[in-house]
Amino acid sequence: MARLFGIEIPNEKRIEASLPYIYGIGRVTASRILEQAGVDPDTRTGQLSEEHLAKLSSVIQSEGLIIEGDLRRERTSALKRLQTIQCHRGVRHRRGLPVRGQRTKTNARTRKGKKKTVGGRA
Numbered sequence: 001m002a003r004l005f006g007i008e009i010p011n012e013k014r015i016e017a018s019l020p021y022i023y024g025i026g027r028v029t030a031s032r033i034l035e036q037a038g039v040d041p042d043t044r045t046g047q048l049s050e051e052h053l054a055k056l057s058s059v060i061q062s063e064g065l066i067i068e069g070d071l072r073r074e075r076t077s078a079l080k081r082l083q084t085i086q087c088h089r090g091v092r093h094r095r096g097l098p099v100r101g102q103r104t105k106t107n108a109r110t111r112k113g114k115k116k117t118v119g120g121r122a
């Protein structure tokens with residue numbers, strides 16, 4: 001398997017489809033990177049030479065993209081900041097409820113988890 005920034009990307013897939021295995025790179029960003037590096041998107045990852053991989057990594061670094069560990073750290077610190085200042089979004093994150101204004105009387109099971117029955121009134 002080819003390695004970029006310490007992440008193994010699959011050899012049997014097209015490079016355009018295997019670049020998004022890197023956290024922080026999506027389909028659109030991958031095609032833009034390949035265009036700047038001058039690599040054919042239909043090439044299989046296993047067929048790329050070392051110089052092509054080096055060119056890809058240099059393009060990613062020159063773009064100033066934040067990927068993998070740095071991006072994960074940045075996102076968790078943003079969530080922690082929201083929780084410490086106790087804004088509405090931070091409180092919703094802490095309680096495990098939907099953050100963006102969705103209804104919770106019904107639905108929201110993905111965010112709230114398995115249904116917990118509360119005892120009825122007598």
